[in-house]
Amino acid sequence: xxxxKRYMAVMASALSLLILSSNGALAATELTMYYPVxxxxxxxxxxxxxxADFEKANPDIKVNAIYAGNYNDARIKALAALKSGDPAQxxxxxxxxxxxxxxxxxxxxxxxxxxxxxxxxxxxxxxxxLMENGVTQGKVWGIPFQRSTIVMYYNKDAFREAGLDPDSxxxxxxxxxxxxxKLVKKDASGNVDRxxxxxxxxxxxxxxxxxxxxxxxxxxxxxxxxxTYYDAPSTVEALQFWRDLGDxxxxxxxNTIEWGTLRQNFLEGKTAMMWHSTGxxxxxxxxATFDFGVAMLxxxxxxxxxxxxxxxxxxxxxxxxxxAASMKLIRFLTAPxxxxxxxxxxxxxxxxxxxxxxxxxxxYVMEFPPAAVARDQLEFATAELSTYQTGRVRKxxxxxxxxxxxxxxxxxxxxxxxxxxxxxxxxxxx
Amino acid sequence: xxxxxxxGVWLEKAAAWLLALLWISPLIxxxxxxxxxxxxxxxxxxxxxxxxxxxxxxxxxxPFARYYLNTFLLVTGILIGxxxxxxxxxxxxxxxxxxxxxxxxxxxxxxxxxxxxxxxVENYSxxxxxxxxxxxxxxxxxxxxxxxxxxxLRQTFKTVPQELExxxxxxxxxxxxxxxxxxxxxxxxxxxxxGLVSVSxxxxxxxxxxxxxxxxxxxxxxxxxxxxxxPESGVEWSIITAxxxxxxxxxxxxxxxxxxxxxxxxxxxxxx
Numbered sequence: 211x212x213x214x215k216r217y218m219a220v221m222a223s224a225l226s227l228l229i230l231s232s233n234g235a236l237a238a239t240e241l242t243m244y245y246p247v248x249x250x251x252x253x254x255x256x257x258x259x260x261x262a263d264f265e266k267a268n269p270d271i272k273v274n275a276i277y278a279g280n281y282n283d284a285r286i287k288a289l290a291a292l293k294s295g296d297p298a299q300x301x302x303x304x305x306x307x308x309x310x311x312x313x314x315x316x317x318x319x320x321x322x323x324x325x326x327x328x329x330x331x332x333x334x335x336x337x338x339x340l341m342e343n344g345v346t347q348g349k350v351w352g353i354p355f356q357r358s359t360i361v362m363y364y365n366k367d368a369f370r371e372a373g374l375d376p377d378s379x380x381x382x383x384x385x386x387x388x389x390x391x392k393l394v395k396k397d398a399s400g401n402v403d404r405x406x407x408x409x410x411x412x413x414x415x416x417x418x419x420x421x422x423x424x425x426x427x428x429x430x431x432x433x434x435x436x437x438t439y440y441d442a443p444s445t446v447e448a449l450q451f452w453r454d455l456g457d458x459x460x461x462x463x464x465n466t467i468e469w470g471t472l473r474q475n476f477l478e479g480k481t482a483m484m485w486h487s488t489g490x491x492x493x494x495x496x497x498a499t500f501d502f503g504v505a506m507l508x509x510x511x512x513x514x515x516x517x518x519x520x521x522x523x524x525x526x527x528x529x530x531x532x533x534a535a536s537m538k539l540i541r542f543l544t545a546p547x548x549x550x551x552x553x554x555x556x557x558x559x560x561x562x563x564x565x566x567x568x569x570x571x572x573x574y575v576m577e578f579p580p581a582a583v584a585r586d587q588l589e590f591a592t593a594e595l596s597t598y599q600t601g602r603v604r605k606x607x608x609x610x611x612x613x614x615x616x617x618x619x620x621x622x623x624x625x626x627x628x629x630x631x632x633x634x635x636x637x638x639x640x
Numbered sequence: 641x642x643x644x645x646x647x648g649v650w651l652e653k654a655a656a657w658l659l660a661l662l663w664i665s666p667l668i669x670x671x672x673x674x675x676x677x678x679x680x681x682x683x684x685x686x687x688x689x690x691x692x693x694x695x696x697x698x699x700x701x702x703p704f705a706r707y708y709l710n711t712f713l714l715v716t717g718i719l720i721g722x723x724x725x726x727x728x729x730x731x732x733x734x735x736x737x738x739x740x741x742x743x744x745x746x747x748x749x750x751x752x753x754x755x756x757x758x759x760x761v762e763n764y765s766x767x768x769x770x771x772x773x774x775x776x777x778x779x780x781x782x783x784x785x786x787x788x789x790x791x792x793l794r795q796t797f798k799t800v801p802q803e804l805e806x807x808x809x810x811x812x813x814x815x816x817x818x819x820x821x822x823x824x825x826x827x828x829x830x831x832x833x834x835g836l837v838s839v840s841x842x843x844x845x846x847x848x849x850x851x852x853x854x855x856x857x858x859x860x861x862x863x864x865x866x867x868x869x870x871p872e873s874g875v876e877w878s879i880i881t882a883x884x885x886x887x888x889x890x891x892x893x894x895x896x897x898x899x900x901x902x903x904x905x906x907x908x909x910x911x912x
Contacts, residue, residue: 242854247867247869247870248870248871248872249870249872252700252701253867254702254867274854276854276855277867278850279850279863279866279869280866280869280871281871283847283850283851283866286760286847286851287850287851289761290760290761290764290765290851291764293761293764293765294761294764294765294767294768294769294773295765295768296764296768296773358872413871470875471682471875471877474678474681474682474877475682477678477679478679478682478683487872489870489872493876497678497679499679518872519872
């Protein structure tokens with residue numbers, strides 16, 4: 211791979227030299243791009259392939275695509291490189307890192323780089339729900355790339371066994387409880403063999419909670435990232451419901467549920483339904499030994515889920531040529547065809563409506579309809595929790611959720627103190 | 641009295657076994673998950689079919705052969721650098737009188753209190769100025785002047801009887817010869833123990849190598865392993881355990897083979 215790239219780089223520079231001597235206009239630009247890997251599978255190879263295609267189409271631009279660990283590692287790496295004067299020009303990073311990157315003065319807004327009307331139209335070509343995490347202060351800072359939402363995976367065989375219709379999964383909270391209770395299976399001595407539902411509460415509890423609150427028609431923060439609504443009555447109600455699922459209705463194990471092992475539990479039939487990232491779709495499809503379905507999350511007042519995943523950012527420390535080249539690269543990688551390819555090989559959502567019009571994705575959705583559920587759900591989606599001081603503000607909510615689920619605190623108490631502390635952190639950004 | 645004693649010994653043994661079991665259980669689980677199909681990852685059935693597919697898949701997802709080489713170069717490079725530098729520094733601190741010695745030694749000790757992670761940005765810009773970003777020397781350099789190594793060797797050198805040095809001097813040894821012929825041989829078990837700590841630390845180090853490297857040619861095993869982390873979709877246990885076993889196998893084998901020597905040198909060097 212490396213030697214091919216090097217060969218292409220040599221070819222590219224030779225070619226640009228040729229052009230340079232003929233009309234003296236074109237020079238080679240070299241870009242460094244970081245990207246994190248957050249779902250399983252040989253994604254570095256997919257990215258390398260996409261980048262190689264780009265270099266073939268744009269011989270005057272050389273791209274070093276560098277795998278940078280998970281989202282946290284990628285942010286640390288990008289900021290370290292930035293401060294050392296040896297920076298990258300663009301990177302895929304967590305969509306919710308936006309405020310920290312702005313505060314560090316690390317990134318430029320896409321509105322300040324776009325030149326043509328065509329570029330401006332391109333900014334509007336993505337699903338609006340996916341843009342929410344990339345827009346603040348009236349400008350676009352992040353372009354959606356590897357994006358996911360939460361969906362409900364359910365075991366159709368278990369539905370049949372419980373006498374439920376496998377083609378109508380729960381659409382409301384009430385149905386979630388009533389169907390969930392029917393799906394719980396106990397052995398002779400009263401131990402649970404199979405739970406009705408599992409919503410993971412480690413790893414990313416705030417993310418799952420974002421779905422519950424949205425379904426109760428409540429967002430967790432404002433669009434400027436300096437205000438949270440942790441103690442709003444509908445937020446408290448949503449957390450109470452989460453707690454009740456395990457504690458009162460017995461649909462779910464009371465206590466916390468591991469994020470990392472949930473898929474395994476679902477695949478082994480220890481739960482009939484699970485809420486999890488769309489990023490799991492490809493793996494569940496590959497490993498499920500039973501008939502499974504994928505559904506939108508149910509509604510209380512409305513349906514709802516947060517989006518998740520990574521966006522493209524362009525760094526401020528870059529020359530106008532590098533920015534133009536970065537734009538070109540991002541536009542290339544988010545073109546409908548490539549988006550379709552990326553979506554199929556990863557399970558991430560196609561980030562724009564016209565990706566679903568491509569032959570590739572059309573036929574994929576036709577033969578595997580669950581792939582379209584996440585897209586259909588985008589209509590009801592909202593931004594992932596993201597504020598200034600996002601790590602600490604998010605942790606406050608995570609702790610409040612876990613304290614409630616373990617029964618250590620009541621929802622009002624836990625969320626009230628989380629809100630107080632969040633206010634203290636965010637005051638200076640108002 | 642004897643009965644009481646017997647119970648005490650028995651309790652001690654039971655506690656030791658319990659601790660050992662707790663300690664080794666992740667490793668045992670890793671073996672279980674790695675050698676069985678994914679469906680048996682958390683279902684313990686003695687008759688479950690064995691498979692090597694997980695290893696095949698893990699191996700194919702990252703260039704592990706290259707990563708092995710990189711890790712090997714990295715840990716040996718660091719170890720050699722640390723031995724040379726720490727030996728010289730420790731000798732100076734232990735046996736030479738010079739003004740400011742205590743202050744300099746205190747400064748070295750202060751380094752023990754600082755987590756290396758705090759210095760990531762600073763170290764990165766230093767490496768960048770030296771032009772060592774994305775090189776194996778760049779990964780190792782910040783760890784060469786190890787405060788722990790200097791401290792440990794200094795303490796060991798201090799226990800060497802002055803008479804031995806005096807005798808060597810009488811024989812006409814220069815200070816370097818004294819160091820190499822008297823001090824270093826007497827500190828062998830300290831070197832072995834420290835070497836083990838250093839190798840296992842750098843074999844397992846993750847964040848700094850990830851930050852400072854950009855290419856397959858320089859990345860160590862741990863960074864390659866992180867590809868299986870998959871925080872968003874949840875881990876595929878069978879594959880990640882297979883990858884982990886691949887990464888730790890050389891260390892594990894080395895430890896099993898030289899276990900006796902390691903344990904003895906730890907006892908002598910007093911590292912716990």
